[in-house]
Amino acid sequence: MSFENLYEYTAAQFEIVLSVFTLTAAVFAAVLVYSIATAGSISPRYRITSYLTGVVMVSAFLELGLLALRWSESFSWNGSSYVLDGDLFSNGFRYMNWSIDVPVLLTQLLIVAGITGGVFFKRWASFVVAGLAMIWTGYVGQFDEVDGGSQFWTWGAISTVFYLWLLYVAWQTIRDARATASPSVSKLFSFVWILFLVSWTIYPLAYLMPQLWATADGVVARNLIYSFADISSKAVYGILLAVIAQKVSAEEGYKPAIESSFWVPKASAGAQ
Numbered sequence: 001m002s003f004e005n006l007y008e009y010t011a012a013q014f015e016i017v018l019s020v021f022t023l024t025a026a027v028f029a030a031v032l033v034y035s036i037a038t039a040g041s042i043s044p045r046y047r048i049t050s051y052l053t054g055v056v057m058v059s060a061f062l063e064l065g066l067l068a069l070r071w072s073e074s075f076s077w078n079g080s081s082y083v084l085d086g087d088l089f090s091n092g093f094r095y096m097n098w099s100i101d102v103p104v105l106l107t108q109l110l111i112v113a114g115i116t117g118g119v120f121f122k123r124w125a126s127f128v129v130a131g132l133a134m135i136w137t138g139y140v141g142q143f144d145e146v147d148g149g150s151q152f153w154t155w156g157a158i159s160t161v162f163y164l165w166l167l168y169v170a171w172q173t174i175r176d177a178r179a180t181a182s183p184s185v186s187k188l189f190s191f192v193w194i195l196f197l198v199s200w201t202i203y204p205l206a207y208l209m210p211q212l213w214a215t216a217d218g219v220v221a222r223n224l225i226y227s228f229a230d231i232s233s234k235a236v237y238g239i240l241l242a243v244i245a246q247k248v249s250a251e252e253g254y255k256p257a258i259e260s261s262f263w264v265p266k267a268s269a270g271a272q
């Protein structure tokens with residue numbers, strides 16, 4: 001059971017969680033439009049990254065919408081606070097959403113990094129296996145988050161081993177991309193690495209929250225940081241990869257990318 005079900009909430013606590021769920025869903029809907037609308041300025045070789053961001057946005061939009069509905073169905077106002085009165089709230093939806101988004105986000109990294117051939121398939125297989133194993137072992141562990149017993153710690157630890165493997169392959173991929181990139185694209189890739197490391201590492205911290213901060217405020221904090229991590233690891237990351245893909249497309253001479261590089265002065269854009 002998720003620790004969200006253990007507490008009563010003030011009107012402010014309840015509403016903050018609900019509005020953050022709604023805001024996050026709205027961000028995903030907006031980035032979906034952005035990705036589809038800007039896909040044409042990216043060369044066909046990298047363009048699929050925009051469509052994959054679209055896939056992530058749709059699945060995350062549905063998940064956050066569902067969490068918002070579930071949150072408002074689970075608790076009701078009794079005159080002085082919001083109390084559990086209906087279905088249990090569950091973070092299990094998040095793990096199911098990650099099962100789609102994690103493999104897709106990692107595939108995007110390989111594509112924009114320009115990894116091809118056998119290396120692509122080897123890394124892709126590692127990403128999918130490590131990513132799904134990380135999520136599903138964590139899913140088993142989170143059922144025990146309220147007690148914090150051996151199921152919680154053992155499965156959490158196994159999940160962390162898969163996470164470290166995944167991080168290593170992501171680091172290798174970004175290192176390879178930087179080795180052949182232009183200086184400005186290389187800088188953007190180092191930003192991808194920082195964004196990746198920070199936003200992904202928030203999820204295991206959120207897993208630990210029921211053991212670190214077991215109060216109604218802890219629940220609010222956990223859902224705020226989940227949303228921060230979701231927006232960073234899916235939406236900001238998707239936009240950043242699209243910007244890199246567009247820049248690389250322009251460097252490789254793809255005309256629609258050059259023409260839509262509005263941040264480059266006209267004369268030098270023409271000279272590329």
Ligand code: RET
Pocket residue numbers: 097098101102134135137138139156157159160163200201203204207230233234
């Ligand atoms: C779990 C269980 C505890 C140990 C670790 C975990 C890692 C989760 C991560 C999730 C990333 C999710 C993303 C979703 C985007 O859609 C499963 C919480 C290490 C890294 C990026």
